[in-house]
Amino acid sequence: MKSVRVLVICSNASTFLHILRTLESSQKYDFTIFGYGVTDEFIPLFHRVTLFDKVSHQTDLVSYLLKICNDNGIDVIIPASTEYLRPLCDSLEQFREINTEPIIPVSNPLLLEILSQKSKLLEYSKNVLLITVPEYKTIENHMKIVEAASDLGYPQKSILFSPSLSSQTGSLRLVDSSRDIRKIFFDEKPDAVFTTLERFSSDIGHSSSEITAMQFDCSTEYTAEVLCRKGQTFAIIVYPSNPLSQEMSTFSVLTKDQHYPTIEKIVKKVVEGFGLSYSIGMRIWIDSEGNARLVDVIPHLRNDIILSLHGGINFPELMVDMAFHEFDYSYKPEIKWGLKMQQVWLELLNYEGAVWKTEM
Known part of the structure; x- marks a missing residue:
């Protein structure tokens, strides 16, 4: 296994834990994991991870992250919070000079700003990409x-x-x-x-x-987790979710129902229109008449990657492949459509009649 040192930047402890667990399950890379942005003191007790304190002033962020990466030989940065994408984008060459590759969805600052602000995203999607929005x-x-x-x-x-x-x-x-x-x-x-x-x-x-x-005006909301590279889509995992939470609901099922072709069309249009790479989340509303509307684009890893992992795709591992220019462009995932998952204190999974659980 190839040794890789990765810095995960995330403000949400739950999402951070899911990323940790997904990285730890990799069959290709032996990850040494560092974290920034999370202040949960219990995480290092249960996971092999080093956490760094947050800087008090955002203006010092890039210098601080550059020092962390240089001192610890970080190979890849995985940001899982929108607020960190623009600073990494603006300093991309500085990180590459110390052999660290930040995983950001697009290197164009203008497009990144549009992705980061819902009103601009809806306007751009409607008027430029010609996608229906609410x-x-x-x-x-x-x-x-x-x-x-x-x-x-x-x-x-x-x-x-x-x-x-x-x-x-x-x-x-x-x-x-x-x-x-x-x-x-x-x-x-x-x-x-x-x-x-x-x-x-x-x-x-x-x-x-x-x-x-x-x-x-929504009968069902679908969340799509997308694997893409430079505007090309390689995998789409879809599940119905709660229209209010913007997160994975306690019960989820990977579904490829009658709305999948419509969702796939919207996803590919967004990915191509922005020239997106790595892992992108999208929220799409379907009304009672079957009309679809793009609601949101989340330009980083989310909570639902743990469902994607059980469903057949290890997003962080494939993102590292892309960062190292080792991604296989003929990649075709085998997705466990119909996989059900309920999260309580642990995960209960049901696939083709078999039930199993994984510790949280």
Whole structure:
């Protein structure tokens, strides 16, 4: 096995752990793993990993990361948070001078900025890539929240509010007047987060951060985890997910249903349009009439790579292949379509009638 020293940059402990476990399962590389951005003191107790403290000022970030990489002989950087992509992109040549390859989806700063901001992503996808997106409004002033909701059809239509920056997570939903909130909460989406327009405007609206409001017309949300290289798509793993969480739901199943061809078409259009590489996540809404809308593009590894691993694709391992220019362009994955996974304190998996579990 080839020895590789990798620095994982991630702010979310759960995602960081999933990346660790995926790297540790590699059959090709013997990874020495370093971490930055996570402050969970328990992680090193259970995993062979060295964690570095975060810098207090973002302006010192690149110098600090360059020193970490140079001092520890880091071969590859895997960023799993959007906020770190632009600094790595701007300093790409500096890292390469010390033989460290940052894994970033695209080296064009303008395209990276579009990927990192939801309002710009939706605008670019709609007007340049000609992909259907939800009806949306960009809210820069809290005084515009009520107006934006009204413009999008509330209360006749449900509305979803999200932070515009992809590095932030979380969504709040205004349900249209015809919906039974109690039934939705107990029977359909037990982890759904609902709000009222008045409360949202009062509690959230005074934030200086930009907000994107979208008309929520969704029967099913699909998350696609995509392996790509320079605009070419090599693998797409798809599963239905919770439209509110932006993360893998507690129960997931790898599915290749009647909507897969539509999802595949959208995915390939985005990958080619941006010239994307490595691992990209996408969220796509399908309404009751089968119409698809691109909701989000996540330009880095996410929680769901653990499901992808069990489903037949080790994304981090293949990304390292790409970084080393060793990726086999004839690669065709064998995906375990129909694989079911439930996460509680451990993972329960069900595939073709066989049930097994893996420790968390």
